[in-house]
Amino acid sequence: MDTLKKKLWYVGEGSSATVDRTSSEKEGGEIDADEEIPDDQGDLDDMVKEQQDVDLEPATTRAGTVSTTAATAAARKSLAPVGAGTTAAVKDLQVKVAKLETELSEQNDQLEQLKADLETKEEELQSKTVSLCAAEARLAEAKEAADAPAQEQTASSSEQIEALKLEVERLKTELGSSDGQRADQASQHDAILSQKEEAIVAAQSKIEELESELTEARAAHEDAAAARDASAKEQGASQAAALADLQAKVEASSKEIEEHQSSAKRAHDEAEAARKSVADLEQRVQQLTIDHEQKVNASGEQTSKQLEEQRQAHEAAATEASEKVATLQSQNRELRDELEALKSQLSDSHDEIKKASAAGEQGASNLAEKDAELVALRKSHEDLQKKLADLSAVQERNAELEEQAAKLPELEQRNSDLQGEIESNSSAFETRLAEAVAAAEVAAHAKAQTTHKEERSSAESQHSQALAQAVEQARTEAEQKHIAMIEDAVNQARRELSAEHAKVLERALEAANAKHAEQKASDVDAARRDAEEQLRAALQKEHEAALEEAQAATTSRHGEELSTLAAAHEATLAEARDGHASELSSSKEAAEARIKEVQQTLDEVKAELAAQEAKYAAQVAEVKAEHDQKVMAAFEKARAEAGDNHSTDLQGLKEQSAKTAEQMRKSHADELEAVQAAHAAALSEADDRHSSELKRVQTDLTAAQADLKKIKDTVAQLQREKEAGDSRIQSLEAELASASDRVKQAVSDSAAASSTETSTLRTQIEQLEQELADVRTAHNQSQTAFVEQFEAISTQHEADKKALIEKHIDEVGQLTAQHEQALVPLREQHYQELEKSMELADKLTEAQRAHEALTAELALMTTKAASAAAAPTSAASLLEAQGKENQEMSDLERLHAAHTEKVALLSNQHHEQLEKMLAERRAEREELDTVKRDLSNAKREVALLAGNAEDVETLKAEITQLEERLNKALSTH
Structure with a gap:
């Protein structure tokens, strides 16, 4: 401002x-x-200035001036078409260069969009990996909940488990090879992207070459303009040659632009092919995941069959109550040791969570700092809007001043x-x-x-x-x-x-x-x-609206400002040339009319001063010759000085702008390479970590699936045993009824039996009742031990679940902190580029100010020659200055409107990304709730199975007791 x-x-x-x-x-x-006299030509201004220094009579001075002005106007009229054609060719070349730059920027945007799509696919793959980890964690919890029924395993089961472990390792190896292939394809894709970026850099270098050619063409145009004053014929030939060279360069540049367009199209096709390869890679990963699940299910069925056989052997050995109590006690001690180990791990996890919280607080403080800087940027933008409002007030004031100028x-x-x-x-x-x-x-x-x-x-x-x-x-x-x-x-x-x-x-x-x-x-x-x-x-x-918005807005604003200012500068030059041509033609016509009037006046003066013509003829010829020499010397001197100064200033400004743009381009390329290297390292590290976690979770998944299958088979077997037990009880009750009938018949038949046999029977019945009480006590003790073991396993399962959730939270916090740290250099780079763009804008403004100062000085020198026509000339200069000012203000308003539109677009994009992240977060929460519900259902199912197992054990004990009583009764009788 x-x-x-x-x-x-x-x-x-x-x-x-x-x-x-x-x-x-x-x-x-x-x-x-x-x-x-024309306004915008420094050579004619100097000529007029020299004319003012000559002290002649009014009539004589008027005659010399008229003749010189007419000659100069005729020479310029002969050269005007050549300069106009050269200017049109230069404009055409500039339009083509701008079009090529626009196409290259579009190609860059497409490549950036492709990179964003790849990053999105990687994030989706990571989310799928997290979902797989959660499912495997649920299966691991089910495995831990079902470990109680399989406490003792034989040597054959150990061998089978080893075989299953080998199969799991083979599956892990296959999955690791697929991960390696995916990493190779990702590296190939990065290489393709780097090639595309190199092609873009080459195209930009070609643009710089075209700009240098444009500079040379402009220099040739200026040289032609300087040489055209020497001789009309020589200058026409040189201008024609320069125009032919310029047209040849324009044609060559057009061919090069077409080649670059074709190369950019090829780069776009290659990027599309890379995107298709990424999609194929994702399909392959999904297919590998499905194959892995199928293999795991198949291995789970085989394992369930083997475990069913082991279960039968285990039930045969379960009758030994003493060994079972000893085994339960040893397992209780092991569980206590594992509980202590889990407590130590939990304390370590708490320490890590504290460290992660400290890192999160540090990241939050950094984010607060960046937010404060963002608030400052918004405040500066509001100040700019206020100043624009003040500028509109200044324009209204200028309108009032124009009315006063009238x-x-x-x-x-x-x-x-x-x-x-x-x-x-x-x-x-x-x-x-x-x-x-x-x-x-x-x-x-x-x-x-x-x-x-x-x-x-x-x-x-x-x-x-x-x-x-x-x-x-x-x-x-x-x-x-x-x-x-x-x-x-x-x-x-x-x-x-x-x-x-x-x-x-x-x-x-x-x-x-x-x-x-x-x-x-x-x-x-x-x-x-x-x-x-x-x-x-x-x-x-x-x-x-964080750093991405400011960075993108600054970059786009810088490019738009440069293009807008360059276009405005060229438009101003074109308008000045057109205005000069029109003024030159009007001046020529007015000069011809004035020449006619002056010629008539001279004829009258000659008629009146015929007597004095001989006296002053010699003096007039001498003064005229001296005047022509001075005018030509002043004209050549002013033309040479103006051309040298303008060429030197313009060349210095162009060199400085080219150096600054090259430095910014190199720094941007270096920073982009550094960011890409850091991104590749982060991806590699994440892949390694995810592969190790995937292997571990797959192992747990396999074991959990096997255990779940075993539990289901055990429940079915228990159900069948319960049904068989019910039928057995019914048959035993029938036999008991028949036996009772037979006993009653025997008692009635042996009524005369001795009292000693009755007492013996009573003693046997008491012994049987005592044995029945002992068996019930042992059964209750074993059942109590089983319940305690199940509760301990449930407690351990809850602790493992909490540890897994805390670990997941810790990993998420670490990823967030790494993301924030990766954003810090990008934000610093944005501020540096912002400062550089502001410096370039200031330099460009200073150059335009110098050009306007030179134009104003030429206008002053021209205006100084018109004494009697001061009022019309002053009003015209004032209106021209006001028109330029209004044009500049319109350019500024267009630039501000483009900047506002870009900021709104970036804000909308940011809100869309934020909504997308929130939706993903809600989906993750819903998935977590689903997992919790599945876990609660599994717990209820396990409790139900435990209740059924207790009922089956009770029925078995009762059946055994009834059989023993029946056998004893039969043996007694």
Whole structure:
């Protein structure tokens, strides 16, 4: 904004100076007021200046000037078509170069989109891996819950388990080979992307070569323009040759552009092929996952059969109660040892979680710092919008000044009498005014820089500090408005050129100072209130527009600013050339008409002064020859100096811009390579970690599936045994009833048996009852031990589940911290590029200012030659300056609109990405809830199975007791 304000001030000063110098030369010049001299040609301006130094009679001077002007106009008319054709060829070449740059930027965007798609696919693969880990964790929990029934295993089962482990290792090896293939394909894809980037770099270098050719073409055009003044014939031939060379270069550049377009198309096709290969790779990974699950299911069925056989052997050995108690005690001790080990692991996990929390807090603090910087950037953007509003007010003020300029011819007659006094005071006043404005401008610029640094350094301060910064910024803006008001008052005072120039200007300055004091107080209060409201609202808003938005906006804004400024510069040059051509033609026609009028006047003067013609003929011829020599010498000198200065300045500016662009391009390429290397390392590390985790989880999955199958088979077998037990009980009850009948019959038959046999039977019955009580006690003890073991296993399962969840949270925190650390260099790179782009914009503005200064100086030199036509020329210069200013303001508004549109687009993209991340997070939570529900269902199923097992054991004990009683009763009788 400071450079823009300087430019506006310079345009205002140039317009005012044009009016002053034009008016000051009104009385001293001796050139005829009816002649019109072109505005934009420095050689003719110097020629007119030399004409003013010659002290001749009015009639004689008019005659010499007319003849010289007519000759020069005729020469320029003969050269105008050649310059116009060369300019059109240069414009055509520039359009083609801009089109090639646009296509290359589109290719870069497509490559960036392809990279983003690949990263998305990698994230999806990682999410699938996490889901697989969760499923395997659930199976591992089911395995741990079902370990109680399989406490003892024989040698044959150990051999079978070893065979299953070998099969699992083979599957892991196959999966590792698939991971290696995927890593190789990813590396090949990265190599393809690097080749595409090299092709892009080559295309950019080719663009630079085309730009150098364009520079050479422009230099050739300037050389042709310098050489055309020597001779009309020689200059026409050289211009034709330069035009032919330029057309040949344009054709060669067009061919090269077409080749680059074809190479860019090939790069796009290769990128599409790489994307298809990535899709094939994903399908292959899915197919491998399905095959792995099928193999695991097949191995689980085989294992279930083997475990069923082991279960039968185990049931045969379960009758030994003493061994079972000893085994349970030993397992209890082992479980306690494992519990202690899990506690130690849990304490280690807590330590890691604390470390991760500390790292997360550090990342949060870094994020807060970046958020504060983002708030500062938003505040600067709001300030820019406010300044644009002030700029619109300045444009309205310029419209009012144009209305006042329309009244300028009425005041010129009144100001002519006091011109001498104004000239004596204007130089000193202009010097003091320029010094004051420059000092105020420097102070405002320094104060703006200080405010910007304070905003960046105090981003983490409290609301009071932010409010103070806002008040300081409002004060600075009020001072800038004050400076603008002073400039407007000075320009208005200069255009009026009244007799009381100094007094009116002092009154205007005093009024502006008083108005500034009042407006400053009101603006400070209003700014304080606005700042409080804005800060209160800003503290409630989200700060999701992070570094990617600022980086992308800065890069696009830099490119758009460069292209817009270059286009504006070329458009200005084209308009200046067209305007010059039209003015030259109109000047020629006016000069021819004036020549006719002067010729008639000369004829009349010759008729009246026929007697004096012989006396002054020799003097006129001598003065005319001397005048022609001076004019030609001044013309050649001015042309050579202007051409050298302009060529030197333009070449220096182009070299500096090319060096800066090359440095930025190299730094960007180096940083991009570093980021790609870091990204590749991170991917490799993540693949290694995921492969190891996948192997471990696959092992647990296989074991869990086998255990689950075994539990299901055990439940089915127990159900069958229960049914068989029920039928056995019914048969035993029938036999018992028949036996009772037989006993009753035997008792009735042996009523005479002795009392000793009855007592013996009673004793046997008591023994049987005692044995039955002992068996029930042993059964209750074994059942109690089984319940305790099951509870211990459930407790261990809960602890393992908590440890797995904490581990997952820790890994997520580590990935988040790594992501934040990877973003830090990118943010620093963004700020560096932002500063570089601002420096380039300042340099380009300074170059344009120098060009405008040269144009204004040429306009002043041209205007200085028209004494009697001062009023029309001054008004035309003022309108031309206002038109340029309005054009610049329209360019600035278009640039601001493009910047606003780009910011809105980036904000929408960021919100879409955020919504996508939130949806993925909700899906993960839903999946976690599903896992929890499955786990609770599995627990309930295991409890039900345990209850069924207890019922079966009870029935078996009762059946055994009944059989023993029946056998004893039968043996007794």
